[in-house]
Amino acid sequence: xxxxxxxxGTAKKDDRNGTVTYNGVPIDSDHIAFLLDKSSMMQAVLExxxxxxxxxxxxxxxxxxxxxxxxxxxxVFNYHTEVEAMEKRxxxxxxxxRSKAFDFAAARCNGRAKDIWQVLEMVVADxxxxxxxxxxxxxxxxxLYVHWxxxxxxxxxxxxxxxxxVHAVAYSDSQWYREQLQKIAEVTGGHxxxxx
Numbered sequence: 001x002x003x004x005x006x007x008x009g010t011a012k013k014d015d016r017n018g019t020v021t022y023n024g025v026p027i028d029s030d031h032i033a034f035l036l037d038k039s040s041m042m043q044a045v046l047e048x049x050x051x052x053x054x055x056x057x058x059x060x061x062x063x064x065x066x067x068x069x070x071x072x073x074x075x076v077f078n079y080h081t082e083v084e085a086m087e088k089r090x091x092x093x094x095x096x097x098r099s100k101a102f103d104f105a106a107a108r109c110n111g112r113a114k115d116i117w118q119v120l121e122m123v124v125a126d127x128x129x130x131x132x133x134x135x136x137x138x139x140x141x142x143x144l145y146v147h148w149x150x151x152x153x154x155x156x157x158x159x160x161x162x163x164x165x166v167h168a169v170a171y172s173d174s175q176w177y178r179e180q181l182q183k184i185a186e187v188t189g190g191h192x193x194x195x196x
Contacts, residue, residue, distance in 0.1 A: 080112070081112075
């Protein structure tokens with residue numbers, strides 16, 4: 001963002017490395033979006049946490065938004081075969097918007113499949129965002145572009161005009177699924193983490 005310094009006001013510290021992290025990925029911007037997988041695969045148990053992947057995703061969002069301060073501008077997107085945004089435009093983090101994000105993230109996992117391209121295309125094209133945290137249970141299932149090679153090709157092309165960093169987090173023990181998400185992060189210079 002012109003005139004904005006990345007990470008300005010990302011605030012209180014996470015106990016891991018002195019900065020706030022989301023599933024191990026540093027929050028290094030103040031104009032961010034969280035993309036939450038709401039496909040049926042998110043109902044499976046995340047082994048190390050002992051809760052559903054969806055519950056683990058909501059718990060992590062709750063933890064992170066509790067650590068960030070009000071200099072953050074953010075939005076939350078729930079996606080499966082359709083995409084829903086918490087707000088039409090990103091909003092300033094406040095007690096009200098934090099609570100609204102928690103309620104929004106609590107939506108049930110309604111979709112059988114997930115369309116990662118659709119949510120990425122929508123979010124990357126938003127000129128008010130510069131960093132995206134994509135959380136997924138695995139590779140894209142449906143959509144205009146499904147396989148990582150096509151998703152990354154078109155994401156790189158779209159991103160020539162927007163310069164958005166996409167960090168990816170896989171809630172999966174499948175190496176194949178993890179590799180798909182890692183490629184998506186790498187094409188934008190983002191970080192990749194996984195939980196099992």
